[in-house]
Structures are given as C-alpha cells and as structure tokens.
Amino acid sequence: MKNYLILNDLKRFIYKLIENKKTMMISLGIGTFLGLVLAFTISPMYQSKGIYEVSLEDLEQKSQFSNFQQDLFNPFGTSGDPRVYKVIELLNSRDFILNFIEKYNLKRDIFAVKSYEKDTGQILYSPIVDNEGNWIRGKEPNNDATFQTFKAYYNVSYDLESGFLHISAIHYSQFKAKEWVELLVFEANELLRKIDLTNAEASIDYYKQQISESISEDLINVTTRLLEGELRKKMLANVRQDYALMPLDPAYFPDDKFSPSRLLILIFSIFLSALIGIFIIYYQILKKKFSEILRKPNE
Numbered sequence: 001m002k003n004y005l006i007l008n009d010l011k012r013f014i015y016k017l018i019e020n021k022k023t024m025m026i027s028l029g030i031g032t033f034l035g036l037v038l039a040f041t042i043s044p045m046y047q048s049k050g051i052y053e054v055s056l057e058d059l060e061q062k063s064q065f066s067n068f069q070q071d072l073f074n075p076f077g078t079s080g081d082p083r084v085y086k087v088i089e090l091l092n093s094r095d096f097i098l099n100f101i102e103k104y105n106l107k108r109d110i111f112a113v114k115s116y117e118k119d120t121g122q123i124l125y126s127p128i129v130d131n132e133g134n135w136i137r138g139k140e141p142n143n144d145a146t147f148q149t150f151k152a153y154y155n156v157s158y159d160l161e162s163g164f165l166h167i168s169a170i171h172y173s174q175f176k177a178k179e180w181v182e183l184l185v186f187e188a189n190e191l192l193r194k195i196d197l198t199n200a201e202a203s204i205d206y207y208k209q210q211i212s213e214s215i216s217e218d219l220i221n222v223t224t225r226l227l228e229g230e231l232r233k234k235m236l237a238n239v240r241q242d243y244a245l246m247p248l249d250p251a252y253f254p255d256d257k258f259s260p261s262r263l264l265i266l267i268f269s270i271f272l273s274a275l276i277g278i279f280i281i282y283y284q285i286l287k288k289k290f291s292e293i294l295r296k297p298n299e
Contacts, residue, residue: 020281027277046174046177050166052245087245091184100183100187108125110150113125154169154170154180155168167184174254177254185251189243192244193240208227
C-alpha cells in the first residue's frame with residue numbers, strides 16, 4: 001500500500017511537470033545559458049606541486065623513539081615523523097605566512113588579479129593597486145583576510161606511507177603557482193637554518209665554558225659529546241643548501257588548468273534551474289488553490 005502511494009504521488013508529480021513543461025523549459029534554458037556563461041567566464045586556475053623530504057637533524061632522536069613506539073604498537077602503519085609535523089606547523093603558521101606575503105608583496109597577486117594571458121604569461125591587475133602593489137583604491141585587506149585567503153591558495157599535506165611532504169599552490173598564473181611553492185620551501189629552509197644556527201652557536205659557547213670550568217672527567221666527556229652534536233648541526237646548517245626540505249620532485253610548471261570544472265558548473269546550474277522551475281510550478285498551483293479557497297466562502 002505504501003509503495004502504491006509513493007508511485008501514485010510520483011506519477012502526479014511527473015504529470016504536473018508535463019502540464020507545465022513550458023515553465024520547466026524556460027527555467028532549464030535560462031539555467032543552462034547562465035551555466036555556460038559562468039563556466040566560460042570564470043578565470044581558470046593552475047596548480048603546481050612539489051614532493052619534499054624533511055632532512056632536519058634536531059629532532060632525530062625523538063623521531064627514532066616515535067618510530068620505535070609505532071613499530072611496537074602498530075607495526076602495520078606509521079604515526080609520522082615529529083620533524084615533519086614541525087615543518088608543517090611552520091608552513092601553516094600565521095606569522096610565517098604573513099611575513100612571507102609581506103616580504104614578496106603578494107597581496108596584489110591574491111586580491112587584485114584582473115586577468116591572465118596564458119600565451120604571454122602576463123598578469124593584468126585591477127586598478128585598485130599601482131605598479132608597485134600598493135593599495136590606491138578601496139580598503140586594503142587586513143591581516144586576517146590575507147591569511148585566510150592565502151590559506152585557500154596553497155596546501156601542505158603529509159603522506160604517512162612514504163613520509164614525504166606534498167606542497168602545492170594554485171593561482172591564475174602558472175608562473176606564480178610554481179614560484180610560490182619554490183619560495184615557500186626556500187623561506188622555510190632559511191628560517192629553520194637560522195633558528196638552528198642560533199641555537200647551535202649558543203649551545204657551543206655554553207658547552208665550551210662548561211668544559212673549561214669542569215674538573216670531572218666524566219662531565220667533560222659528556223659535555224664534549226654534546227658539543228660534537230652541536231658542531232655537527234652547525235656544519236650541516238652551513239653546508240646544506242636544502243637544509244630542512246629536500247626536493248624529491250620539485251614544483252613543476254602546470255600546463256593544464258586545475259579549476260574550475262566547466263562540466264560541474266553546467267551540471268549544477270541545470271540542477272539548480274530545475275529546482276527553481278519545480279518551485280515556480282508548485283507555487284503557481286498552491287496560489288491557484290489558495291485563491292479558490294478564498295472564493296468559496298463568498299459563493
């Protein structure tokens with residue numbers, strides 16, 4: 001009985017659409033037209049991606065302990081390397097991103113791109129900024145808006161199986177997408193290098209002082225080993241070009257667009273226009289019935 005009622009309701013629903021096919025055709029036609037206009041007027045965006053190995057040294061012992069714990073409790077997977085999480089947190093941190101945007105004057109590339117010529121690689125900017133990227137019209141986006149918007153332009157992910165970092169960026173310009181990934185990796189390397197060099201030099205000075213003042217041979221031996229570790233860290237920071245992030249598959253120049261999907265835009269527009277058409281049809285039916293109810297008392 002229930003199935004019969006459902007089928008009966010479905011038939012009545014289809015009959016109503018057929019009776020008002022003109023309204024449905026107009027709604028679908030408008031929706032399809034607007035979908036096509038939208039699909040072909042939205043500027044395409046391109047994505048560049050790189051794969052990197054984290055080569056930090058300062059958390060090596062902690063990393064080994066974590067791997068031992070993981071092998072003990074879950075030999076079929078990996079909980080991740082603490083060194084990788086340190087780099088991820090840095091790349092996602094508000095201070096790092098805002099300093100990065102300010103250093104390379106990226107606000108106009110985030111908010112003021114008007115169009116991009118793929119053949120020439122030229123970016124045309126909105127008149128709200130001048131040639132130097134300074135805001136000359138309207139209100140300049142604040143730090144919160146800049147941070148949240150830039151976070152939508154790039155992504156950092158961790159492949160637990162391989163242990164490698166995937167860093168990607170999207171932009172209207174193919175050159176900018178590739179350049180952003182390269183610059184983000186460069187800045188992360190330099191910042192972590194600077195931090196480790198500063199810490200290593202302070203530790204070296206302290207250990208040297210302890211060795212010169214110590215009279216216990218055991219304490220001297222322990223301090224000497226610690227000093228050797230800091231000297232090794234300082235040497236690596238000065239020698240390694242890719243100190244924290246070593247490229248396995250560097251950021252590439254994207255030839256094909258990443259978004260938007262014209263087909264999905266068109267399908268969504270047709271679906272939305274169909275819903276609007278159904279709403280209009282049933283609104284007219286309910287309006288007609290309501291008018292008939294109001295007339296009956298008068299009759």
